[in-house]
Structures are given as structure tokens and as C-alpha cells.
Amino acid sequence: MQTTVSPRDADQVLHRELWLFSLYRVLEAALLVLVVFGPAADVADPVRHELLARSVTLAYLFFSLVMLALVRRVELRTLAAIGVAGDLFFGILAMHAAPLAAVGIALMLMFNVGAASLLLPTRLAALVGVAAVGGLLGEYAWSRVDMDMARSFAEVLMFAIGYAALGTLMNVLGRQMRESYELAASHASENEHLAQVNELIIRRLRTGVLLVDGQGRLRLANEAAVALVGDVGDEESGYRELAVAVPELGRRLAEWRATGRSDDSPLRIAPDQPDVIPRFARLQAQSDQVLVFLDDTSLVSQRAESITLATLGRFSASLAHEIRNPLAAINYAVQLLQESDDIRAADRRLLEIVHQHAQRMNGIVDNVLGLARREPAKPEVIDAVDFARHFVDEYLVSHPIEGDTITASSTLQELPALFDPRQLHQVLTVLVHNALTYGRMPGQPARVTLRVASDNGRPVLDVLDRGPGIPEGVRGRLFKPFFTTSHHGTGLGLYIARELCRANQAGLDYLPTAGGGGCFRIRMSALGHRLTDERSMDLAAG
Structure with a gap:
């Protein structure tokens, strides 16, 4: 973030120099008063026009005191311009009224011209130089007319050249001072901003x-x-x-x-x-x-776990590709053997075992590949009630469950929600399969219910079972990858299901039920919630 410093901001640092300049002006006026009214006036008699000299010196002393008092009350450039104009006016008159002190007054005015050129911008500094040269030449012409003998023109010309050269040099120095201050102030502002950002970052770490x-x-x-x-x-x-x-x-x-x-x-x-x-x-x-x-x-453990999971995911995906080809050959060979009439009954049972475990291995490979190359979610507006009923019908057709039961229930006629239908189908397949496998009491059939309801305006879809439930010590690791309590599971199903829910801005949690059994709850996004989330993301991005 770059901050622009105005020239007026740069002028603020020169107020101390302006105060010293004004104090020097008071000293000049006091010296002129001493020359006109002091003992030197009786000895050297430097004054040619006594009334003019006394009036000019007293007026200049009053002017210098006023300018000193206005240092902090008037803008720097305005005060510097008025001050140098008064210096030239009263100085030229004093030179004419006291010609024997003219050289000393001209030398003192040289500092005034240089100091004013340092404080003023280029155009005003050039105008001051022109006014100084014009004043000297004008006083020289006035002296030629008013006196028997005027000062040497060469002297006047040297002072005029000195005023112009000193004014130009000091103006260049003043301009460089302002530019250096503006650059330093800009860098200081940037450094301050960066320091604030660094402090905020460190404080929030x-x-x-x-x-x-x-x-x-x-x-x-x-x-x-x-x-x-x-x-x-x-x-x-x-x-x-x-x-x-x-x-x-x-x-x-x-x-x-x-x-x-x-x-x-x-x-x-x-x-x-x-x-x-x-x-x-x-x-x-x-x-x-x-x-x-x-x-x-x-946090260190989480980072290490993330790195491990990423590495393990890449390795598992590569390994799954290598396993799939021989696994397909095994399945194909088993199918050919099962079609043969020369297979005895005992051998046919062995073929069924091989085929069953080959299918299980194929499911493991599919889970690993799904974890490694999960596609981004494409949420759509769906009717959660209708989706649950259709899912139950499709599952019953494609998965024979023998004596187990799966039902869909809801007190609502319809409930709009946002979810990728394909991914929601995958999540429900995992949850229903787990409920049918583990959500049953020993010796009893599984009873699984898909219940659709609204929780504070958000659609929820519960997968309920009547099994023994999940022990409290296991619940904290349910959704960890590769965690399983079964000798036949991979520990990836629930992990993938939760990741798919998160990709759809939904949540998946396990809730114990009071009457026994377990409940996996999917909290989906309603249409209003989705729009609010998108506006929040747009505002954050903006």
C-alpha cells in the first residue's frame, strides 16, 4: 500500500527553518535600528535621508516581529513569500536612505533571498530573484537621479548576479529536500503499514x-x-x-x-x-x-497426517491400478470355471469363495481410486424426500437384502436441498451398506430407515438402524481414513462419504439414539443457505 505525500506535508518539516529565518529577520531589523539610532550614526554619519531611514528601520522592525509571531499561524509558502517581499522592500529603501551601509544591507539581503528560494517553489523563487535584481537596479537608477554620486554599477551588477545565482542554487536544494522527504515519508508509511500487517500476522498465529x-x-x-x-x-x-x-x-x-x-x-x-x-x-x-x-x-500431528495421507493416497492409487488388471483376470477365469459342467459341488463352493473375495477386492480398489481422483461436486436443487424414496427403490432392486428391511419416511411432502445427486447416492450407499452390515442385533434382521426432516430450516437426511450402536471410544475415529473395526473393511467408506458431504457444503455426523441403534445424519444446504454462502465468499474475495 503506497501513501502519497503532498508538497504541503513536506513543507511542514521546514517550519523550524522558517522560524530561524524569521528570527534572523528580527536580527537584521535590530541592526538597522542600531545603525540609524545608535552611536554609530553620530560618528560615521551613514544616513543620507534621516527621516526615511528612521521610518524604514522602525517599520521593518515592527514587520519582522509580526512575521515572527505568525510563523505557526500562516502557511509556510505564504509567510515566506510575504517575508521576502518585505525584506526586499524595506532593504532597498534602507540602502537608499543610508548609502554608506548599502553594501552591508545588500549582503544581509543575500541571505534572505537564498532562504526564501529554499522554502518557495521554483516559480515563486524565480520571481523573488527577478524582484531582487530589479530592486537593486531600480535603487541604482534612483540614486543616480537623487544623489551627486551613486554606487558603482559594477557593484550593483555583481550583487544582482549573486542574488540570481544564490536563489537558483537554493531553490534546487529546496526541491531536492522536498523530494527526499516525500520519498522518505512514503517509505516510512509503507514500512509502518508492513509492520502493522506483520504484527497482525504474528498476533493471529x-x-x-x-x-x-x-x-x-x-x-x-x-x-x-x-x-x-x-x-x-x-x-x-x-x-x-x-x-x-x-x-x-x-x-x-x-x-x-x-x-x-x-x-x-x-x-x-x-x-x-x-x-x-x-x-x-x-x-x-x-x-x-x-x-x-x-x-x-x-497442529504438527495434523500436518504430518496430511502429508502421510497425501503420500499414501498417491501410493494407493498407483497400487490399485496395478491390482485391478490381475483382479479382472481372476474374476473372468472364475466365471468361466463356474460355467463348466465338470466342476464338482465342493469345488464350485471354492469358486464361489474366490469370486466373493475377488468382488470384495474390486470394491476396495474402487474405493481407493475414488479417494485418489474424487471429482468436484456439482450441486443441484433436489427434493430430499423424493430422492430418499427413489434411492430405497433402486437399492432394493440392485441389492438383494433377504430378510432385512429398508424404508424411507418423512412428515414432509417435499424438502428442497442442494447436493450433487450422484455423490449423494454414493454417500447413502456407503451409509446404508454399513447399517445393513453392522446395524443389527445378533440373530435379528437389520431394519434401516432413511428419515428426511428439517432442522432449523436446513434439510437433514438420517440413516437409522436398530443395532447395538457405536461405542463412545470409537466415535472420535469413525471418519478417520483407514480406520475400521472390521476385518473385512478398508476404513475408507465413511471418510469418503464425509469428504463428499463437505464438497457439497454439507455435514456428516454420527448421533447416538436414545432407544438404541445409531444414526448417521447428513445436514444438507437449503437454497437460502447456499445463496448466503456464495454471497459471503464473493464478499471475502472482493
């Missing part, structure tokens, strides 16, 4: 960050670190010591300072906080201040 000085005192901490160790203190009340706030962390820091080796074992700072892994780094190469990073072990 989930990793705790502590700054410890050479005496082991806590100087700074971000929000995550404050939640672990508490407030660090301040200059008035004193900074807390790390060895007092967290003794074990203080011991590890002292060991790291002494040996350069750190203990990377997890550390529990507070009873209600997760374990952290401390890391140490010097703020600068030769600094005694140390940054302490407190990494949440749960």
Missing part, C-alpha cells in the same frame, strides 16, 4: 511466539503465547521472568543458550492447554534477545 531478553524476562508475546503463559507485564509494573512463568521452559532456554542444543520433547505449559514443542532462535546474530516458538503438537 496459532503458534505461540515469545520474545525473551538477555535477563530472561518476557518482553513480547502474541495471542497464542498469552493464552499459554499469561500476560508478560510492562515497563511500569515490570516484565515477568520466563523461569517464574514457566520453569521448565526457562530451564530449556538456559540449556539452549549454554549448549546450543534444545530439548524437542513435548511440553505441557498449562493443564487445560495442549502440549507444545518449544523452538528457540536469536532475534539477531549477536543479540541476546531470543524468540521462543511454541508449536502446538496437535
Whole structure:
């Protein structure tokens, strides 16, 4: 973010120079008063027009005091322009009234012209130079007419050239000063903005960050670190010591300072906080201040798990491709053998076992490939009630369930929802298959119900069973990939089902039922919720 600095902002830093310039003007006026009214007037008699000299010097002294008083009340450029105009006016009159002091007055005016050119923009500085040269030439012509002897024209010409050259040089220097200030101010604003962004990022980091000085005192901490160790203190009340706030962390820091080796074992700072892994780094190469990073072990585990799952997914997909071809050959060979009339009954039973397990292996391969190359969701507006009924009808046709039952129920005639129909079918297939397999009491048929209802305006689709339920210790790992309690499962079905729900901005959770059994609930997006989510994403992107 770049901030533009106006020339007027740059002028603000020159107010101190303007005050010194105004103070110098008062000194000039006081010297002129001393020349006209002091002892030197009786000895050297520098004054030719006494009344004009006294009037000009007193008026100039009053003018200089007024300009000094207005330094902080009037804009810099305006005050500088008025001031140098008054300097030239009163100075030229004083030179004419006191010709013997004219050289000294001209020299003093040279500083006024240079200072004004430094403070004013180029056009006004050029106008000041022209006015100074014109004033000198005009006073020279006036002296030729008014006096028997005027000053040398060469002297006047040298002063005029000096005014023009000094004014040009000082104006160039002033312009460079303003440009340098504008550049510095712009960089300072950018640095301040970047510092604020960095501070915000560090403050919002989930990793705790502590700054410890050479005496082991806590100087700074971000929000995550404050939640672990508490407030660090301040200059008035004193900074807390790390060895007092967290003794074990203080011991590890002292060991790291002494040996350069750190203990990377997890550390529990507070009873209600997760374990952290401390890391140490010097703020600068030769600094005694140390940054302490407190990494949440749960975040480290999640990152490691994500990397592992990504690697395992790629490996599983490659392996699944290699397995599918020989598996297809096995299935085809079994089908050919089953069609043969020379197979005995006992061997035919073995073929059925081979075919059954080959089909199971093919299902595992399909699950792994589906996990590796999951296609993006294409949500559509569907009627959840009608979809559940059609799903039950299709499942009963394609999956013989013998004595088990599957029903769809709802108190609503229709319930619009947003979901990819193909992916919702895949999710329900996984949930119903699990309910038929595990959601039954020993020796009893499975009874599975697909119940559609509205929960605070959001469509929900429950897959209910009458089985023994899922133990509480297992529920937290239900949707973990490759977690299963069965010797015949892959642990991917529920994981893929939840990922498909998330892709459709829906949720999948397990809810225990009071009367026994279990319930897998799909919370789908209603049309209104979807539009709200899209507006939120648009606003965030904008």
C-alpha cells in the first residue's frame, strides 16, 4: 500500500527553518535600528535621508516581529513569500536612505533571498530573484537621479548576479529536500503499514511466539503465547521472568543458550492447554534477545497426517491400478470355471469363495481410486424426500437384502436441498451398506430407515438402524481414513462419504439414539443457505 505525500506535508518539516529565518529577520531589523539610532550614526554619519531611514528601520522592525509571531499561524509558502517581499522592500529603501551601509544591507539581503528560494517553489523563487535584481537596479537608477554620486554599477551588477545565482542554487536544494522527504515519508508509511500487517500476522498465529531478553524476562508475546503463559507485564509494573512463568521452559532456554542444543520433547505449559514443542532462535546474530516458538503438537500431528495421507493416497492409487488388471483376470477365469459342467459341488463352493473375495477386492480398489481422483461436486436443487424414496427403490432392486428391511419416511411432502445427486447416492450407499452390515442385533434382521426432516430450516437426511450402536471410544475415529473395526473393511467408506458431504457444503455426523441403534445424519444446504454462502465468499474475495 503506497501513501502519497503532498508538497504541503513536506513543507511542514521546514517550519523550524522558517522560524530561524524569521528570527534572523528580527536580527537584521535590530541592526538597522542600531545603525540609524545608535552611536554609530553620530560618528560615521551613514544616513543620507534621516527621516526615511528612521521610518524604514522602525517599520521593518515592527514587520519582522509580526512575521515572527505568525510563523505557526500562516502557511509556510505564504509567510515566506510575504517575508521576502518585505525584506526586499524595506532593504532597498534602507540602502537608499543610508548609502554608506548599502553594501552591508545588500549582503544581509543575500541571505534572505537564498532562504526564501529554499522554502518557495521554483516559480515563486524565480520571481523573488527577478524582484531582487530589479530592486537593486531600480535603487541604482534612483540614486543616480537623487544623489551627486551613486554606487558603482559594477557593484550593483555583481550583487544582482549573486542574488540570481544564490536563489537558483537554493531553490534546487529546496526541491531536492522536498523530494527526499516525500520519498522518505512514503517509505516510512509503507514500512509502518508492513509492520502493522506483520504484527497482525504474528498476533493471529496459532503458534505461540515469545520474545525473551538477555535477563530472561518476557518482553513480547502474541495471542497464542498469552493464552499459554499469561500476560508478560510492562515497563511500569515490570516484565515477568520466563523461569517464574514457566520453569521448565526457562530451564530449556538456559540449556539452549549454554549448549546450543534444545530439548524437542513435548511440553505441557498449562493443564487445560495442549502440549507444545518449544523452538528457540536469536532475534539477531549477536543479540541476546531470543524468540521462543511454541508449536502446538496437535497442529504438527495434523500436518504430518496430511502429508502421510497425501503420500499414501498417491501410493494407493498407483497400487490399485496395478491390482485391478490381475483382479479382472481372476474374476473372468472364475466365471468361466463356474460355467463348466465338470466342476464338482465342493469345488464350485471354492469358486464361489474366490469370486466373493475377488468382488470384495474390486470394491476396495474402487474405493481407493475414488479417494485418489474424487471429482468436484456439482450441486443441484433436489427434493430430499423424493430422492430418499427413489434411492430405497433402486437399492432394493440392485441389492438383494433377504430378510432385512429398508424404508424411507418423512412428515414432509417435499424438502428442497442442494447436493450433487450422484455423490449423494454414493454417500447413502456407503451409509446404508454399513447399517445393513453392522446395524443389527445378533440373530435379528437389520431394519434401516432413511428419515428426511428439517432442522432449523436446513434439510437433514438420517440413516437409522436398530443395532447395538457405536461405542463412545470409537466415535472420535469413525471418519478417520483407514480406520475400521472390521476385518473385512478398508476404513475408507465413511471418510469418503464425509469428504463428499463437505464438497457439497454439507455435514456428516454420527448421533447416538436414545432407544438404541445409531444414526448417521447428513445436514444438507437449503437454497437460502447456499445463496448466503456464495454471497459471503464473493464478499471475502472482493
